[in-house]
Amino acid sequence: MAETQTKIRFGVIGCADIARKVSRAISLAPNASLYAVGSRSLDKARAFAAANGFPDGAKVYGSYEAVLDDPEVDAVYMPLPTSLHVRWATLAARKGKHVLLEKPVALGAAEFDEIVAACESSGVQLMDGTMWMHNPRTASMKDFLSDAHRFGQLKSIHTCFTFAADADFLENDIRVKPDLDSLGCLGDAGWYCIRAILLAANFELPKTATASRGPVLNQAGVLLSCGASLHWEDGKVATFHCSFLSNLTMDITAVGTKGTLHVHDFIIPYEEKEASFYASSESSFDDLVTRWSSPPSKHTIKTDLPQEALMVSEFARLVAEIKFNNSKPEKKWPTISRKTQLVLDAVKASIERGLEPVQIQE
Incomplete structure (x- = not known):
């Protein structure tokens, strides 16, 4: 299997300031690649990709849905405002995308439980963005x-x-x-x-x-x-x-x-x-x-x-275990998120x- 095939392809959902740091981290992680970015504005997505090291062939979309509908995207990084997490994280999970979700993970534990349920139902990995x-x-x-x-x-x-x-x-x-x-x-x-x-x-x-x-x-x-x-x-x-x-x-x-x-x-x-x-x-x-x-x-x-690159690398490793080796998602990370x-x-x-x-x- 070629190295490019084994790398986990990330889509970035939203162009928040923290996404600059995590995009760099995805580039640095040896088992991950920047594949797509989506924003509510196509111009904003293009500017973000150009400024943050996305490769020439990266997909640039003018909506979040388009990233989730791209069959080549394995996982999404989601730096959206907390009030939007339950909507977009559950949709990402239902579309089979593994979810690296910024913290705080939700406005409350009940919302986070919806996200966890969607990820478990679809067999996708969930991890929050607590880098340290x-x-x-x-x-x-x-x-x-x-x-x-x-x-x-x-x-x-x-x-x-x-x-x-x-x-x-x-x-x-x-x-x-x-x-x-x-x-x-x-x-x-x-x-x-x-x-x-x-x-x-x-x-x-x-x-x-x-x-x-x-x-x-x-x-x-x-x-x-x-x-x-x-x-x-x-x-x-x-x-x-x-x-x-x-x-x-x-x-x-x-x-x-x-x-x-x-x-x-x-x-x-x-x-x-x-x-x-x-x-x-x-x-x-x-x-x-x-x-x-x-x-x-x-x-x-x-x-x-x-x-932050070690975080991406560990997340990508877990995703690869699911994608290539039919492993189950690691429950440790959502459990820790929920307790927090x-x-x-x-x-x-x-x-x-x-x-x-x-x-x-x-």
Whole structure:
């Protein structure tokens, strides 16, 4: 079988800014190829293809439907506003296209369940676009968090993702529009914080979510800044803060009975092809309590491909297993997506109910 035949052919549905990054990632992934792009405007699709490395023979369409109707498209990347996900992701699945779906995956878990049902019915792979999950650093972090001798039992997790959006963003970006991305900063930035918390907790769902005091909303009622605390029955606790109104920060602190993990760039690493985290075990002071006798150690993991290309490569690998080897779709990724959405939904409900605790149920 020729190499070009084994590569998974991607169609890009929509020309959002994030699609530039993922189009590059598709080009970099060794088992994927940019095959088509569709926009509501043919001129916009043509300009996007020309500016983002699409090959000369790539198909350019003036509608989303045309990409889904192209029999040569194996998979679609979908960076559409969250309010459009359930419509277009379910249609893509029904047309037999594997779906790489931007986060947040839906406006709520019930909508996401519709997407999952459509993908399962058609036997197609579903994965969300949480890129940092595919960085090799994340696997190394997980190894440390799972090490009973070095980290011990997880007790608390604290995460933060903020960035200072400019006036144009706060006025015009789809993430502040109630009809496009009504989840605001909670869906855009909080998604990453919640995912990091769940990763540290080995994807065990907390029992309750309680929103923090003082959420900030714009005049249209979309969240610009918020946070929450999460609680488990065994006493684990977590907090997170997400905002469009504060300086760029991407932190994880996970504390166990024996160790602590610190990460300062968990979503987008400082450097494209290497990423670090800090780990400490059984930390202590010196005799005079003037310094640490065992400071945290820095662990740096290098990668040949950036994390977004590794995401595309893993997704394409799963699609190829289905296409060429008659494998079943991998359920791990939609399961993780759904748990993230459930926690997000509970935090949103807590804000809407005056910051009261909200139960989280699968």
